[in-house]
Amino acid sequence: MLKTITGPLLQGSPQERVHYALTGEKPHRDAKLLLMLGDELVSALTTAQLRRWHGLIRVEVGAHTANRVMSMLKGILALAEEDFGVRVCAMPTNLAKRKSKPKKEILSPEEVAALIAHAKADPERGIFYAFPFLTGVRVSEQLGLLWSDIDLDRNVITICRVQERDGTTIETTKTEAGARDIPISATLRGLLLAWRLVCPRLDGELYRVFPGPGVPQQWPLPRLGGGGPVLYSNFLKRYWRPAFKASGIRYVTHHSARHSFVSVLQAQGVEVGLVAKLAGHASAAVTLGHYTQAVRGGADALALLDLAYQGQGA
Incomplete structure (x- = not known):
């Protein structure tokens, strides 16, 4: 320094x-x-x-x-x-606090719709890159998700842990508000049901929602070595970046998917406080309200998200 x-x-x-x-x-x-x-x-x-x-x-x-x-x-x-006793000059005041950040690039609803359509035709990898656009989760929350966190009877995903960069998981979230329930939209439900059938198991049992692929064997033999964690770098290399190249959609970051999720819900007229709770924002300046465990109206909000991606939004 x-x-x-x-x-x-x-x-x-x-x-x-x-x-x-x-x-x-x-x-x-x-x-x-x-x-x-x-x-x-x-x-x-x-x-x-x-x-x-x-x-x-x-x-x-x-x-x-x-x-x-x-x-x-x-x-x-x-x-x-x-x-x-050295005489020194006055320190400058009113210094700029930070450089102005460029506006984050996000995909339009039409572009997200095209990416999700591509994901539906990509049974081995599609859920990996469609998921953040349909849930607004952080990448650490996505990679740390377990099948036990998904309740398809109640149609809810519980975010309660994160995966670190080295692949280990911790039973906490980035902020207190990060622990939340996210309703499952119709589009996401279809992707999850299809993925559950082919998702690599850990010791023969469903465990991670986004696991390492392992080595495929001839059906009906299980994959070898699958079901473990996917490191963040491998997630980008194997799933995220190739999806944009293969689909022809302009590249954006995983965090940009979170921005798309929030922006589309707000554009559909969903109350800002509810959007913040669904996204798990911690700051009162961002959430515009105090964190509560229940997310009332969330299912309707996610239905509006689906409609927007299908070109039927308001």
């Missing part, structure tokens, strides 16, 4: 900057080194200079780091003034 103040700062990726800081080796001959404040006298620093330096760090490293090193520098200058 101190190197960000004194410099020089390598212009490149975080990994390249770490490598340069540890070895002093540039990743390539044309890599650029940016001057920081290391050669400046403390007494010669100006407020405008600090503002420009902060802006440069924001662009190259990020707003969070820029604000942290500015706070660190403020303490350093205060100590210099107190301990050595």
Whole structure:
């Protein structure tokens, strides 16, 4: 962190900057080194200079780091003034908190409908990429889902755990509000019923809803080694990215599917507080209401989602 103040700062990726800081080796001959404040006298620093330096760090490293090193520098200058009687400049105020984020790209209802149609014709993988568009779940919630969490009699999915990046599961959710029930729409019910028939078992029993495929054998022999966790990286490589390439739908992230879920429900006139509960938002600023365990009206909301994806929305 101190190197960000004194410099020089390598212009490149975080990994390249770490490598340069540890070895002093540039990743390539044309890599650029940016001057920081290391050669400046403390007494010669100006407020405008600090503002420009902060802006440069924001662009190259990020707003969070820029604000942290500015706070660190403020303490350093205060100590210099107190301990050595060095006159220091005033710290800049009204600094930009963060770079403006580009608007997240989401699929239109027509594009989601096309992707879901593709999923229905893809019995081995379709449920993996259709599921988040029909439930709004986070990827950790999706990969951690067990068949015991799905009640097809009540038509409800219970979100109560997440899968970590290493494949382990923890019996908790990202936030308190993340523990929730999501009604199953007609489209999702059909996909789940079809998937349950061919879903890889763990020791011969249904366990994970989104398990590793294992090795297929000639019917009616079970798959070998299937039913275990799918790591996030393998999920992207094996299921998520190929789906967009094969369907011809423009690529979006898994989190974008969550945005589509929320946006479509709101466009269908579903009350914002209910949408937030279905999505498991934790912040009151996002949910516009307090978390409650029951999700009344959720089934009707998911029916509207289905209609929107079928081109029959309001």
